[in-house]
Every structure is written in structure tokens, then in C-alpha cells.
Amino acid sequence: MRVAQFDSYGPPEVLYEARVPMPVVKPGEVLVRVHGVSVNGGELMLRSGKLRWFAPRRFPKRTGIDFAGVVVTAAEGVPGPRAGDHVWGMMSRFVGGSAAEYVAVRPRKLSPSPAGLDLVEAAALPAGTTAITALRDHARLKPGERLLVRGAAGGIGSIAVQLGRHYGAHVTGLAGAKNLDLVRELGAHEVFDRRATEPGDLGEFDVVLDTAGSSLPAYRGLLARGGRMVGISFDSVASVGYVLLSTVFGSRRVRFFSGNPTHALFAELTGLVEAGALRPVVDTVHDLADISAAHRALEEGGVRGKHVVRMV
Missing domain, CATH: 3.90.180.10 (Medium-chain alcohol dehydrogenases, catalytic domain)
Structure with a gap:
């Protein structure tokens, strides 16, 4: 074969x-x-x-x-x-x-x-199983909460946008300029060009789903009180270390998991x-x-x- x-x-x-x-x-x-x-x-x-x-x-x-x-x-x-x-x-x-x-x-x-x-x-x-686990089990996303999806046009991000809408969240998608229409079609209430938008321009969120693995402190800073950030990818050892530290210091923790x-x-x-x-x-x-x-x-x-x- x-x-x-x-x-x-x-x-x-x-x-x-x-x-x-x-x-x-x-x-x-x-x-x-x-x-x-x-x-x-x-x-x-x-x-x-x-x-x-x-x-x-x-x-x-x-x-x-x-x-x-x-x-x-x-x-x-x-x-x-x-x-x-x-x-x-x-x-x-x-x-x-x-x-x-x-x-x-x-x-x-x-x-x-x-x-x-x-x-x-x-x-x-099948990667949708990762999105379900991230939003439902780890972030415990609730109806009416504000969800930011980084990489919203990607393999997992495109599913997470649809799931977030299904779960009743207000969904914001961050993606490349050429994919903003797609992300909007998938159910995002708001879409932003990832290259033309600074994290501080996005507002505050209850849940951040990160598929990029970079600039984690900046996006963690967008979390409201009691907010949750779930990462499914990291771009460096430093990012892994930051996640571990977040479980010790502060209430806005960054969670990471590997789906099974x-x-x-x-x-x-x-x-x-x-x-x-x-x-x-x-x-x-x-x-x-x-x-x-x-x-x-x-x-x-x-x-x-x-x-x-x-x-x-």
C-alpha cells in the first residue's frame, strides 16, 4: 500500500x-x-x-x-x-x-x-475535537461571554469560530486580511486583520483561544477578571515557561493541553x-x-x- x-x-x-x-x-x-x-x-x-x-x-x-x-x-x-x-x-x-x-x-x-x-x-x-475540548472543557465558555480566536481562519480556528457562535458567545476573530470575509461567514461577530491590529486595540475578553503561540503576555492582558486563555500551540520554549508561570502568579491563567x-x-x-x-x-x-x-x-x-x- x-x-x-x-x-x-x-x-x-x-x-x-x-x-x-x-x-x-x-x-x-x-x-x-x-x-x-x-x-x-x-x-x-x-x-x-x-x-x-x-x-x-x-x-x-x-x-x-x-x-x-x-x-x-x-x-x-x-x-x-x-x-x-x-x-x-x-x-x-x-x-x-x-x-x-x-x-x-x-x-x-x-x-x-x-x-x-x-x-x-x-x-x-477531526481537529474539531481539539476545539471542543478547548472551549467547552478547559475554557468553560458560557453563553454571552466574549471570545477571541487567534488564527480564526486556520484549521482549528475556523472550527472554534463556529463552535463559539454555537455556544452562544460573542465571537471576535483575528486573521489575515484576505480571510476576514471567511471568518465573518463562519459566524464571527467582529473580525480584525492580525497584521494591522495591536492587541490593545481589541478590547477585553472572557476567553482567548490562541492557535499562534506567540506574544502570549500581550493577549493574556486582554482577559477580563476571571478570564481564561487556552493555547494549543507554542512558538518557543519561552512561551512554555510563560504558561507555567501563569499558573502560579495571577488569576488569569493560560491553559495548554494536547488533545487525545x-x-x-x-x-x-x-x-x-x-x-x-x-x-x-x-x-x-x-x-x-x-x-x-x-x-x-x-x-x-x-x-x-x-x-x-x-x-x-
Whole structure:
């Protein structure tokens, strides 16, 4: 089968298409024929070597975390998806491997994908589990609160804008100038050009969702009393240190987490899509042979939603 892999850490060009044996399906696992995968920031960090201390040492390494596809064989004696079911799910973020024609996964890492949604487009949405966890569980966003989403046109930001509106918040989106109309269409009440707007020009917020990882003190300063800031990305070790200090000093803490979604969270995401609260935003669909271009495009920024890799 075809997979995307790399033999050393480095720039996007280290990625290439290879042929490897089909996965060996262990007892209790499900074999899925992958239709689409999205490109996430965590994969860029793994490929570049920034997460090398958490990843297995052996090469070649594969890439890809989330996926959408069709069940080929189901786990015997285990409740869950059956052959022919349309599903989406996620692999281990430090091992990866979803950018492949077939993957073997545990049923608890899967959920039926939304009815009627094209599976390649569906691959843009599993990152929504991160947005749900950030806004509902960590920020505990309430109706009527003021939410700022940094990176509001990106893969997670575009979903967070829609979720914030669904949760009843007043949503402000910060994005590049060319993407402001998109962010407004997704439900933001106010939109600002990230390059032409200083943090102090934005006002005060109850919740800040940060997908950029930079200038954390400036954006933490926008929090109202009792405000919460949730980060899903950091641009430096200094940013990590700042988050740790914020848990000790002051009441406006910066929270950070690394998502590990299970069946229940994916099922909730499916329900939100089927209810019309969320829709996928796809920047570009790439072929597997062009996966390095997909990584390069995400690194260069200015993305509108997700870069998706088609596997069928």
C-alpha cells in the first residue's frame, strides 16, 4: 500500500511516497480504508524534529494523525463499527501513520462520520475535537461571554469560530486580511486583520483561544477578571515557561493541553456537524505524492481551513 514517510528530520521535502506491506490487524482492531487525511501543526513539528524526544527513534517515520475512511474489517467480538461504515478517527500523535491507504486502529479511536459528508472533506474536521475540548472543557465558555480566536481562519480556528457562535458567545476573530470575509461567514461577530491590529486595540475578553503561540503576555492582558486563555500551540520554549508561570502568579491563567480524543468526543463532533453547527473548511486537496507541498503550504501560513491529502 502507499504511505507518506520520511527517513530523517527536516523540511517538508524529506517527505516522500513509499510502498509498504498492509498493516497487520491485531485482535480488537479495525481495518480502515483511508479516503482523506488533514495536515496538522503537530505533524510539522514531528517531521521537523521538534518533538524528537517524544517520538520513537526508529526511521523511517510516517506522518498523519487524523483520517476519514471506510471500515474494511471489524474487530471480532468487539462492539463498534462494522464493515462498510463511514468513520473518522485519530492515530497516536507521536507515532502517526494515517497518511496511508489503510490503517488499523482501536474502535475507541473511531466514530461514524457525519451522514452525507464527503469523506475527503470530512478529513478537515477531526481537529474539531481539539476545539471542543478547548472551549467547552478547559475554557468553560458560557453563553454571552466574549471570545477571541487567534488564527480564526486556520484549521482549528475556523472550527472554534463556529463552535463559539454555537455556544452562544460573542465571537471576535483575528486573521489575515484576505480571510476576514471567511471568518465573518463562519459566524464571527467582529473580525480584525492580525497584521494591522495591536492587541490593545481589541478590547477585553472572557476567553482567548490562541492557535499562534506567540506574544502570549500581550493577549493574556486582554482577559477580563476571571478570564481564561487556552493555547494549543507554542512558538518557543519561552512561551512554555510563560504558561507555567501563569499558573502560579495571577488569576488569569493560560491553559495548554494536547488533545487525545476518544469515541465519545468524535461522536459529539459528528452530532454537531449533522445538526448544522459545523462545516468543513478546506483550503486545498492534495494528492499523496504532493504531501510535501501540503506541509510547506501550512508552514508558510495564510491557510483557509485545512490542507487535506486525498488517499483514494
